[in-house]
Amino acid sequence: MDSKQFGSESTSQVFIASPLMIGVGVIAIVLLLLREAYRTDVPKVAGIPEVPGGLPFVGHLLPLGGRQKRGDSVIFSRWASKLKSDIFQIRLGSQRAIIVSSWPLIKDLWVTNSNALIDRPWQPGFINHLGIDISSSPMTPTIRKCRAAAMKALGSPMWPSYYHLLEPNSVKMCQQIYTRGQNGKLPTDLYPYFRQVVTDLCLSLTYGARMGDIDDEFSLQLLHALQSITEVRSSTEDFSHYVPLLRLIPKSTSKTIAAEKVRRRLLDILYDQYLEKVAKGETVNCIVSELGKEKLTLEELRGTCNSLLQAAPDTVASGIYQAAGWLSSHEGRMFQPEAYKAILDAYDGNRDQAWDMAFREEKVPLIASLYKEALRCYSPTPFAQGRATVKEINYNGIKIPKGITMIMNAQDANLDPRYFGHDAAIFNPARFIGNDSSLPTLAFGAGSRQCPATNIASRIMYAMLTRLILAFEIKEAKGPGMRQPSLDKRDFSDVHGLVDVPRPFDCYLVARDPVWLQSLSTTRGKKA
Numbered sequence: 001m002d003s004k005q006f007g008s009e010s011t012s013q014v015f016i017a018s019p020l021m022i023g024v025g026v027i028a029i030v031l032l033l034l035r036e037a038y039r040t041d042v043p044k045v046a047g048i049p050e051v052p053g054g055l056p057f058v059g060h061l062l063p064l065g066g067r068q069k070r071g072d073s074v075i076f077s078r079w080a081s082k083l084k085s086d087i088f089q090i091r092l093g094s095q096r097a098i099i100v101s102s103w104p105l106i107k108d109l110w111v112t113n114s115n116a117l118i119d120r121p122w123q124p125g126f127i128n129h130l131g132i133d134i135s136s137s138p139m140t141p142t143i144r145k146c147r148a149a150a151m152k153a154l155g156s157p158m159w160p161s162y163y164h165l166l167e168p169n170s171v172k173m174c175q176q177i178y179t180r181g182q183n184g185k186l187p188t189d190l191y192p193y194f195r196q197v198v199t200d201l202c203l204s205l206t207y208g209a210r211m212g213d214i215d216d217e218f219s220l221q222l223l224h225a226l227q228s229i230t231e232v233r234s235s236t237e238d239f240s241h242y243v244p245l246l247r248l249i250p251k252s253t254s255k256t257i258a259a260e261k262v263r264r265r266l267l268d269i270l271y272d273q274y275l276e277k278v279a280k281g282e283t284v285n286c287i288v289s290e291l292g293k294e295k296l297t298l299e300e301l302r303g304t305c306n307s308l309l310q311a312a313p314d315t316v317a318s319g320i321y322q323a324a325g326w327l328s329s330h331e332g333r334m335f336q337p338e339a340y341k342a343i344l345d346a347y348d349g350n351r352d353q354a355w356d357m358a359f360r361e362e363k364v365p366l367i368a369s370l371y372k373e374a375l376r377c378y379s380p381t382p383f384a385q386g387r388a389t390v391k392e393i394n395y396n397g398i399k400i401p402k403g404i405t406m407i408m409n410a411q412d413a414n415l416d417p418r419y420f421g422h423d424a425a426i427f428n429p430a431r432f433i434g435n436d437s438s439l440p441t442l443a444f445g446a447g448s449r450q451c452p453a454t455n456i457a458s459r460i461m462y463a464m465l466t467r468l469i470l471a472f473e474i475k476e477a478k479g480p481g482m483r484q485p486s487l488d489k490r491d492f493s494d495v496h497g498l499v500d501v502p503r504p505f506d507c508y509l510v511a512r513d514p515v516w517l518q519s520l521s522t523t524r525g526k527k528a
């Protein structure tokens with residue numbers, strides 16, 4: 001056989017093999033696509049209605065993730081009404097999820113069956129870039145240890161060591177608002193102020209750092225990175241987190257990877273600063289200094305710190321901000337004199353004492369009720385955060401299988417007239433007076449993975465609102481270019497991930513007593 005012959009034979013062999021291979025390939029791909037199109041991690045659950053119209057591959061993802069300029073809670077709520085059912089199932093790509101929207105059902109499942117709902121669903125393409133992350137991980141032994149360390153750092157025995165941060169920061173905040181806003185002549189956006197106070201606390205309790213220790217650019221970069229990660233967490237925006245086939249397409253980078261790189265670099269700087277302080281002989285009390293004592297590895301400690309820093313700034317700031325937005329509205333302005341009087345009455349008219357005690361006790365039922373109502377009406381995390389079952393639950397004869405995603409529609413339940421009465425849609429600041437329930441709203445979730453910061457976040461909200469009302473009259477900023485607060489309970493944010501960041505608004509803050517305000521010391525009470 002000459003070389004020419006050999007060449008032509010080889011070509012014809014390839015020519016014969018190719019259609020066969022292509023045919024087999026096409027059949028394999030079609031079969032794979034058919035299998036993938038409707039495959040879910042857990043089969044359809046009998047006895048729970050499914051939202052009709054689920055598409056191949058993506059299931060019910062299409063209207064979610066803010067693609068209709070509405071949060072997932074609002075879409076869930078529409079589906080619940082259409083199906084006339086407080087419990088239904090959907091397909092998030094290949095992830096089957098059960099959505100629950102009534103208070104009694106959520107209580108039965110999240111609280112009564114707390115142990116069965118202790119895991120979090122895995123969000124591939126997100127969580128694998130974050131390292132240890134309490135909020136998004138199943139309850140592994142590592143997460144259990146980190147969560148215990150977080151609970152300890154956030155527990156009430158630790159609060160006295162945080163007063164020396166919160167108290168001066170909130171004084172500084174009020175004095176800055178007064179000066180920069182020229183005592184109500186210029187409009188003020190309160191959000192950055194609230195976020196600053198909470199971030200400073202969290203930096204201190206995690207890495208022993210302060211916002212003041214670091215320049216503005218650093219804080220802004222850190223806050224931006226934290227917010228970018230929060231926007232992706234539990235979000236249905238990115239199909240590839242739910243559709244396995246899409247994860248086969250290589251991604252050179254993503255928003256999460258970029259934000260995590262920045263977050264890691266900045267937190268490494270904070271960690272190095274901590275080590276420098278220790279090397280100089282300073283005593284720094286923070287979570288990182290517990291290394292060794294808590295039997296956590298360095299990576300676990302960092303994971304704990306990152307999880308707290310990640311969860312805190314926007315949630316707490318969002319809660320206080322919406323309360324302040326309502327206070328600046330027409331109804332809120334009518335309420336302010338009553339709130340001011342209630343605070344003074346609780347302290348026999350002693351304004352200094354009322355100011356001093358704001359972080360130390362919740363003595364004014366009306367203010368406690370105000371922050372709870374703000375959290376009810378404007379839940380910063382409207383669909384809490386998904387859970388995954390670790391065992392089968394038999395619920396009224398329905399078998400909810402192990403491994404399924406469970407999502408509470410906290411926003412819907414918080415606004416449910418069947419639970420809160422005919423005026424559930426109205427912001428009533430006195431609603432929670434006399435209600436000492438340990439679960440007044442579902443803003444912090446419920447059960448085994450309820451927010452570990454529920455109490456401290458509530459106290460911060462209480463104290464910040466008390467001080468704001470003592471210091472200022474808050475007025476709506478009207479006129480050209482002025483932004484009004486978004487007070488629609490189901491539409492106050494343009495961010496549709498896990499945390500709703502309220503739309504910005506302006507207000508005027510007029511000091512009730514400028515001399516008194518300026519006389520306040522950033523230590524405690526009045527300047528000497």
Ligand code: HEM
Nearest residue numbers: 135311312315316381384385444445446449450451453457
């Ligand atoms: C008003 C403020 C806050 C709100 C509305 C809020 C809301 C929530 C919600 C709904 C969850 C999920 C709960 C569940 O699955 O049942 C959660 C979890 C969590 N929150 Fe908060 N949170 C707030 C403030 C904070 C703060 C200040 C921190 C830290 C300093 C924090 C740290 C965490 C952590 C670490 C988790 C994960 C717990 C786990 O998965 O075991 N949160 N939060």
